[in-house]
Amino acid sequence: xxxxxxxxxxxxxxxxxxxxxxxxxxxxxxxxxxxxxxxxxxxxxxxxxxxxxxxxxxxxxxxxxxxxxxxxxxxxxxxxxxxxxxxxxxxxxxxxxxxxxxxxxxxxxxxxxxxxxxxxxxxxxxxxxxxxxxxxxxxxxxxxxxxxxxxxxxxxxxxxxxxxxxx
Amino acid sequence: xxxxxxxxxxxxxxxxxxxxxxxxxxxxxxxxxxxxxxxxxxxxxxxxxxxxxxxxxxxxxxxxxxxxxxxxxxxxxxxxxxxxxxxxxxxxxxxxxxxxxxxxxxxxxxxxxxxxxxxxxxxxxxxxxxxxxxxxxxxxxxxxxxxxxxxxxxxxxxxxxxxxxxxxxxxxxxxxxxxxxxxxxxxxxxxxxxxxxxxxxxxxxxxxxxxxxxxxxxxxxxxxxxxxxxxxxxxxxxxxxxxxxxxxxxxxxxxxxxxxxxxxxxxxxxxxxxxxxxxxx
Numbered sequence: 494x495x496x497x498x499x500x501x502x503x504x505x506x507x508x509x510x511x512x513x514x515x516x517x518x519x520x521x522x523x524x525x526x527x528x529x530x531x532x533x534x535x536x537x538x539x540x541x542x543x544x545x546x547x548x549x550x551x552x553x554x555x556x557x558x559x560x561x562x563x564x565x566x567x568x569x570x571x572x573x574x575x576x577x578x579x580x581x582x583x584x585x586x587x588x589x590x591x592x593x594x595x596x597x598x599x600x601x602x603x604x605x606x607x608x609x610x611x612x613x614x615x616x617x618x619x620x621x622x623x624x625x626x627x628x629x630x631x632x633x634x635x636x637x638x639x640x641x642x643x644x645x646x647x648x649x650x651x652x653x654x655x656x657x658x659x660x
Numbered sequence: 661x662x663x664x665x666x667x668x669x670x671x672x673x674x675x676x677x678x679x680x681x682x683x684x685x686x687x688x689x690x691x692x693x694x695x696x697x698x699x700x701x702x703x704x705x706x707x708x709x710x711x712x713x714x715x716x717x718x719x720x721x722x723x724x725x726x727x728x729x730x731x732x733x734x735x736x737x738x739x740x741x742x743x744x745x746x747x748x749x750x751x752x753x754x755x756x757x758x759x760x761x762x763x764x765x766x767x768x769x770x771x772x773x774x775x776x777x778x779x780x781x782x783x784x785x786x787x788x789x790x791x792x793x794x795x796x797x798x799x800x801x802x803x804x805x806x807x808x809x810x811x812x813x814x815x816x817x818x819x820x821x822x823x824x825x826x827x828x829x830x831x832x833x834x835x836x837x838x839x840x841x842x843x844x845x846x847x848x849x850x851x852x853x854x855x856x857x858x859x860x861x862x863x864x865x866x867x868x869x870x871x872x873x874x875x876x877x878x879x880x881x882x883x884x885x886x887x888x889x890x891x892x893x894x895x896x897x898x899x900x901x902x903x904x905x906x907x908x909x910x911x912x913x914x915x916x917x918x919x920x921x922x923x924x925x926x927x928x929x930x931x932x933x934x935x936x937x938x939x940x941x
Contacts, residue, residue: 552763
């Protein structure tokens with residue numbers, strides 16, 4: 494049996510995990526106290542996941558965990574044993590994906606710090622659950638941007654999700 | 661802004677979790693979705709020596725309709741409730757979208773929110789409205805705690821040392837009941853400044869069963885029993901203003917940076933009125 498789903502009742506400060514990140518299986522040991530965001534950035538060198546507030550407010554660290562958008566700064570790396578993760582690096586194999594291109598074309602970013610979080614939220618949720626412009630606002634309500642005033646981001650999502658201006 | 665040094669365990673059965681809790685006592689904290697606990701660890705507001713991750717215990721992930729109501733396991737996520745719902749007038753499903761944001765609900769759990777007992781939290785208010793029964797698992801087996809005696813202060817519950825919240829049974833409302841969940845917050849996803857949950861049944865225009873709960877206006881959610889009394893036997897329309905006035909009078913809100921006590925009374929009057937309009941036949 495691999496580290497994945499192994500019974501680990503005995504408390505320990507080092508925790509073996511097996512996790513799929515952007516399609517690749519990673520088997521390693523993490524410190525029990527290590528945050529998932531820090532594991533991705535410091536151990537796997539996937540620095541596209543940004544750490545903003547470190548208290549689950551700003552959304553910059555959002556990743557796709559088993560098909561749900563999740564804040565990686567308020568999760569422990571130890572908790573993702575057996576899971577599958579997509580980070581912003583995994584969004585597109587080559588160049589920019591359609592959502593990323595729409596952000597670029599519509600002024601959906603300025604400094605870019607919050608952008609990976611927005612991209613991961615928007616690429617993980619089902620657009621049908623968030624209809625119209627109100628739905629787009631709802632979908633991005635858990636991500637903070639201090640540059641754009643959100644107008645460019647909403648235009649970008651309208652383009653990516655193929656929605657008319659007034660919907 | 662990082663968790664303090666700690667050890668971690670991920671038992672696969674409730675018995676193993678309870679053994680660990682018994683062995684480590686005060687040093688240990690159960691970890692469910694972690695959406696409140698991990699921020700508290702980051703802030704060093706909580707410094708447990710051991711986290712017992714209860715996320716891999718299948719028994720705590722049950723969600724089923726029983727004779728006494730909907731049984732929801734402690735680690736059922738809020739997202740799962742939002743997606744699957746529980747049928748009927750479904751106060752749970754109405755309340756869930758107000759919990760933080762989608763990213764929080766993806767990990768946040770029903771048991772975690774209820775055990776955390778945040779005065780501004782939505783699910784404790786739903787539990788109180790639906791006369792839920794909290795089922796604690798401990799070294800001597802299960803113990804039932806009714807919602808009214810579970811919340812004993814801000815962030816305080818009546819679980820005993822060595823006990824875990826195993827599941828919650830949310831009571832059923834009469835089949836004709838209609839539900840509403842109203843909350844005011846400064847921004848989408850913020851903690852509530854004030855909120856009201858309502859489940860009201862009528863027969864031929866007269867109220868036969870009224871349940872109203874206010875939250876974020878005191879140490880714990882409170883049933884608005886005076887307003888419920890005002891509604892009994894009357895039509896919602898005719899009792900609307902009296903019920904709102906009674907609700908505002910019976911709460912004991914406080915002043916803080918989000919609003920004065922007087923402001924909260926006005927919010928509760930308005931939210932009560934709107935919730936009752938929502939449930940009027």
